[in-house]
Amino acid sequence: MIISRFLRRGISTSTSPTRRRSWWDHVTPALKDPINAVTDAFLADPCPYKINLGVGAYRDDEGKPVVLQCVREAEGKIGATNFLESTSTAISSKLVEESAKLIYGEDSDVIKERRFAGIPALSGTGACRIFAEFQKRFYPDSTIYFPDPTWSNHRNIWGDAHVPGRTFHYYHPDSKGLNFVALMDDVKNAPDGSFFLLHPCAHNPTGVDPTDEQWQEISSLFKVKNHFPFFDVAYQGFASGDVERDAQAIRIFLEDGHSIGCAQSFAKNLGLYGHRVGCLSILCNDKIQAVAIKSQLKQISNTMYGSPPIHGISLVSKILSNPDIKALWLKEVKVMATRIQRMRATLREALERLRSPLNWQHITNQVGMFCFSGLTRAEVDQLAKEFHIYMTHDGRISMAGVTTKNVDYVARAIHEVTASDRDTKILHNIGAYKVNTDICSTSLGTNKTRARGMNLAL
């Protein structure tokens, strides 16, 4: 072939750019994503009894990843890839319809009146990103309020869409629960018509959720302030084991007449992590507006990837629309959630059996995949170094990584690394000080400053 002979003669050196420097000399190595950095460190560790409590992916009690039976059944039914534009469009529409029913309620008015605009998305990340771009397009000067803390990627998503992020109080480090008063203050003080990102259940990374009553108050205040609530729904079914229960926050907002937006992910609750299936929906005044908004969402998604992979969409669409397979799924998600709840209880009991004087109530108060342990960075590092237990440096534990076989070891390790905190508590008890929750110092010269609720008894 002429082409091969041509290459064999070699490329002309007179135009060879070999002497030219790289265009990318100035590119510095990027900081590792904190969650992936944990996984990398875990993988690099040769210790045979290492434990990964970093990434939020469900594991069974053997510590193995799980492919749900409902997924296998759906795979058996959908057959081989058979791309046909009309089928693909139909499957996508089905996915959106079923996803909307799942989150808004099958009998809700928004479903009956078809007052929602929705498109399939590349899991929760993709849904959030499309919304962020949509928000930028139609409210170019707006900002987004994130709960403090929030999933580490939220800031990157809205940041890359050029929407500045702000925060509102959420987690109370002393109580390891919700800082409800401060949260309401921040909602009240935000300019009218602000955009807020909310986690409707199983808050990531803290596991701390408002009660129904608190959600009602939040919704009422949102109405007064005309704020836009955008829900990142990554754990529906995973928090309580009941998909309807886990949608309560959203149902409360719907009752109050809010027009909300939702990013839904099927990574965790359907175990379809790698298939990247999600849905973005925005509630509208009516069907006509829904069509207009959907056309804008599609335009935005066309500047990225067009549509998510058909295999994943087909799986979710099949599972949600087939009554038998859906019933199987609802059982399986309850099994997953129940195991997590059991591990929470077991870990707490194990720590209490070790007579840790610290308060570990938050382990069972918090909900969903993650526990915000309250461990400090130094303690997290010590866990990794000495005990080969890995978690994100903010002390977030993925409870899915805890099993009946490793829970005692995890408890012992946590007990060990919190020894200095225990000592501090004991010293305080001896000194009979009432401890200020911000600054903690004793007359014995031990100075510690940490924002951790110790609930120290006198």
Add this chain to the structure above:
Amino acid sequence: MEPTRIHSNGDSLFQDITFAPDIPVYATTAAYNKDPCPNKLHLGIGVYRTEEGKCHTLNVVKQVEQTLANDLSADKEYLPITGMPEFNKLSAKLMFGSGSPAIKESRVVTVQCVSGCLSLRVGAEFLAKHYHQHVVYLPEPTYGNHPNLISAAGLTLKTYRYYDPKTLLLDFQGLLEDLGSALTGAIVLFHACGHNPTGVDPTCQQWEQIRQLVRQRGLLPFFDSAYQGLVSGNLDDDAQSIRMFGCDGGECFVAQSYSKNMGLYGERIGSLSIVCKTADVARRVESQLKLIIRPLYSNPPIHGAAIVTAILKDRDLYQKWTNELKAMRDRLVQVRRQLYDSLCNKGTPGDWSHIIKQLGMYSFTGLNKDQVDFLTREYHIYMSSDGRINIGGLSSKAVPYFADAIHDAVISSLPSSTLA
């Protein structure tokens, strides 16, 4: 676009949103779907069809999918941000050749992306963030979504001459002139082969001239490779333009798609490769790509990557694939020849040789908008208003009907004096 106003309580914040304009190719498909005429033809969308006009799932893909479905040991865990490592290695090898010095020297970073489109977008976002020059030259014309993908990253678009509407072939002189006067360091988008929408590709010698000019002017080449194997029937030959740039020691970007050549349209599987000067630069570039990918979609989907990897790494499956690919390509060539012969036999006015000179899935017929509208109105034939047809959507059975339609459209549009 004016920002929508803050609404009073109860109204949607997006009350004032208007309908986005229809995307032409989807609007054409929608119109085709609505048409009840049994003879209708859809030559508008870039999807390969069989002789029977059916969508085409490759047999090798069906085989692999069955194997994957039966593999109970496989999980559905997240892939790394940059995708399936084996997929990335094999895709780079497919693109740059197994003997590529750039690969051997670890100078190529390849990341799995969600189709060719997102590969382009990720590359554009990287350039917007890390490259000093934010101007991209696109060939005139180009794939309809290129301007959207690239401008969404904040880059500025210009064009360079590519297609000569008089000859219906390459305007090589115009191309050289425009690239010769392009801003120094500008990014230039090239279609590796099977140019969409024209089917017009430079020859090997012309590619070498282009390469020399690009390197002389310090331009940064960004290839879109969506038809490897479907143009010549040979995967290596269709990658030659890229390999010329990939092995001259310089840097370039390549967006790769498996939508057409593996029929994996719906699985959205592709890759972005960046050839760097040194391995150290490549490592740093990869780390920065992760920061761009994570806020877009966190990590890519497994299914399409699993199919491609299985095919590329297994000798028998690879052979099956190349056989099916060659058969698809041969059908495209045969249909082109048949259409050309039909038009010549009918004596349809004009020179139709461009149909057999153009390559790959598409042909720029040279029909104007009025003629295209005529075809749709009178013959229920749907195609792009710029005259592009998807040869892959035409069966040999439908060629006579299509040739009749073209003939009629051309004759009807001739000035009446010539018909006398």
